[in-house]
Amino acid sequence: MPQKNIKVIVDTNILISAILKDRLPEKMILRIIEDGSFDWIASEEIVQEYKTVISRPKFLIPGDEIKFQFDLIDRMTTIVCPDLKIIFKRDQKDAKFLSCALVSNADFLITGDSDLVEIVNYNNTKIISVPEFAALFNIA
Numbered sequence: 351m352p353q354k355n356i357k358v359i360v361d362t363n364i365l366i367s368a369i370l371k372d373r374l375p376e377k378m379i380l381r382i383i384e385d386g387s388f389d390w391i392a393s394e395e396i397v398q399e400y401k402t403v404i405s406r407p408k409f410l411i412p413g414d415e416i417k418f419q420f421d422l423i424d425r426m427t428t429i430v431c432p433d434l435k436i437i438f439k440r441d442q443k444d445a446k447f448l449s450c451a452l453v454s455n456a457d458f459l460i461t462g463d464s465d466l467v468e469i470v471n472y473n474n475t476k477i478i479s480v481p482e483f484a485a486l487f488n489i490a
Contacts, residue, residue, distance in 0.1 A: 355389040357428075358382055359450055361461035362399050364480060369419060370409060374489070375480050378460070381489050383426045391454045392427040395446045430454045451475040458483060 360379065368375035382388045392400070404411060404419050411419075432449035444463060451459050456475045460483050484490070 355387055356458070357389045357391050357454055357456040358483075359391050359396070359447055359454070359456050359459045359475075361447060361459065361463055362396070362403050363462045364460055365400055366403055366409070367462070367480075369404065369411065369415075374484055377489050378480055378484055381487065383422070390427050391430055391450060391456050392423075393430055393432050393446060393450045393453075395432075396450060397423055397427060397429070399446070428454075 360382070364375050365379065367373070368379040382390050400423055401420055403409075404416055430450060430453050432446070432453040447459055447461070450456070452473050452475075455473075459475050459477045460480060461477060462479060478486075
C-alpha cells in the first residue's frame with residue numbers, strides 16, 4: 351500500500367517570514383517543497399491572501415522576487431475547494447485556514463497566530479508552530 355503524503359497548510363504569516371528572513375520558516379518551506387513526502391495544501395482564498403500580502407509595499411519585496419514567489423506558490427500548492435463556511439469568533443480572517451484543514455483532512459496547519467495555535471487540534475489537523483514542526487521533521 352503506497353504511503354500517503356503529509357498534508358500541510360502554511361499560514362500567511364509563516365510564508366512572509368520565510369520570504370523576508372533566512373531562518374527556520376524558510377528552511378521549513380524549502381523542506382515542504384523539496385521533500386516529496388509533503389503536500390502543501392491551500393484554497394484559492396488562501397493563495398489570494400498569500401499573493402496580496404507578498405505584494406504589500408511595506409515589505410519592500412522586489413518585483414522579480416514577487417513574481418518568483420507567485421510562480422512557486424502556483425506550482426507547489428495543491429488547491430482544495432472548501433464548500434463550507436466556518437465561524438471562528440476569535441478572528442474570522444483565520445476561518446479560511448480551518449475550513450481548508452477540515453475539507454482537505456490536513457495533517458498540520460503551521461502558524462504563528464496565537465488564536466490558531468491555542469486550538470492545538472482541529473478535527474484531524476494538528477495546529478503547530480514552526481519550531482514544533484521543525485522538531486518533528488528534523489529541520490534545523
